[in-house]
Amino acid sequence: MILEIDFNSDEAYYIQLCNQIILGIATERIREGEALPSVRQMADRIGINMHTVNKAYSVLKQEGVVKLDRRRGAVVSLDIDKIRALEEMRRELAVVLARGVCKNVSRQEVHQLVDELFDRFMGGLEQDS
Amino acid sequence: MILEIDFNSDEAYYIQLCNQIILGIATERIREGEALPSVRQMADRIGINMHTVNKAYSVLKQEGVVKLDRRRGAVVSLDIDKIRALEEMRRELAVVLARGVCKNVSRQEVHQLVDELFDRFMGGLEQDS
DNA sequence: TTATTTGTTACACTTCCAATAGAACAGATA
DNA sequence: TATCTGTTCTATTGGAAGTGTAACAAATAA
Numbered sequence: 432m433i434l435e436i437d438f439n440s441d442e443a444y445y446i447q448l449c450n451q452i453i454l455g456i457a458t459e460r461i462r463e464g465e466a467l468p469s470v471r472q473m474a475d476r477i478g479i480n481m482h483t484v485n486k487a488y489s490v491l492k493q494e495g496v497v498k499l500d501r502r503r504g505a506v507v508s509l510d511i512d513k514i515r516a517l518e519e520m521r522r523e524l525a526v527v528l529a530r531g532v533c534k535n536v537s538r539q540e541v542h543q544l545v546d547e548l549f550d551r552f553m554g555g556l557e558q559d560s
Numbered sequence: 561m562i563l564e565i566d567f568n569s570d571e572a573y574y575i576q577l578c579n580q581i582i583l584g585i586a587t588e589r590i591r592e593g594e595a596l597p598s599v600r601q602m603a604d605r606i607g608i609n610m611h612t613v614n615k616a617y618s619v620l621k622q623e624g625v626v627k628l629d630r631r632r633g634a635v636v637s638l639d640i641d642k643i644r645a646l647e648e649m650r651r652e653l654a655v656v657l658a659r660g661v662c663k664n665v666s667r668q669e670v671h672q673l674v675d676e677l678f679d680r681f682m683g684g685l686e687q688d689s
Numbered sequence: 690t691t692a693t694t695t696g697t698t699a700c701a702c703t704t705c706c707a708a709t710a711g712a713a714c715a716g717a718t719a
Numbered sequence: 720t721a722t723c724t725g726t727t728c729t730a731t732t733g734g735a736a737g738t739g740t741a742a743c744a745a746a747t748a749a
Contacts, residue, residue: 444736445736454654457661519659520670526582528681529579532681533585546667553661573707598725599725692747693746694747697744707732708733
């Protein structure tokens, strides 16, 4: 998995790391139980401080994406809390779509964009829930 | 238009204001040329500082959502820069969708969510661009 | 057992942004 | 003439981000 921090971005490092890990899980379909590098290893690899990585991992734990295991590090463990996930998604989607609507982006174009991204994430191999 | 600041939110006031204005434009279909309250009026109404409102308006100007007119205040004026809008949307959608995918949200559910929000924004009266 | 690595926590420090406040300015309006 | 507009200064406070050093218990490897 390729992880890179954009040091010129205005986005916080730990947010960037969280997003990239989530994108990584979505695209490469990391299996339940796979472990991420330790906070120190990850920090050395991408060139940021240990505590910043720790914060990112803590956020992912809070979100239910990983569970932290003292023995195995940060283990991918997807909480299936779909009600909250859908509510959260509705809030975030609302703002993104509103921005698009203000720019005259059509409904079809959004659906197309969603399909395109979904194909990238799932590679067409989605088992419906 | 109902504008409210959540003082307990971790989101910056000026970001909240930007989002709410954009949501307001998307839902209530404010016409090209309509004016927002002056920075001082808006500040008094929602209970934040004048400069914070000014920053929000500046951001909206930067994004091409409004044009600032010394005579008429902040006037809604939608730049039609769809290429950049779609690129921006793809980036933001990617993160939102990835989070959903990690929570086993299906493609159909996302499409449904998009339609639901689009209906709320456009009320079914969309002219395709 | 010893040594190393793990996650975790605590304290300190710097830097930066958000937010507020007061003040002033030129231009437009009543 | 007043008033209101956006805009731009300066200043201050508060908090978050990020880094650094250090320590701890638990787990692992030697």
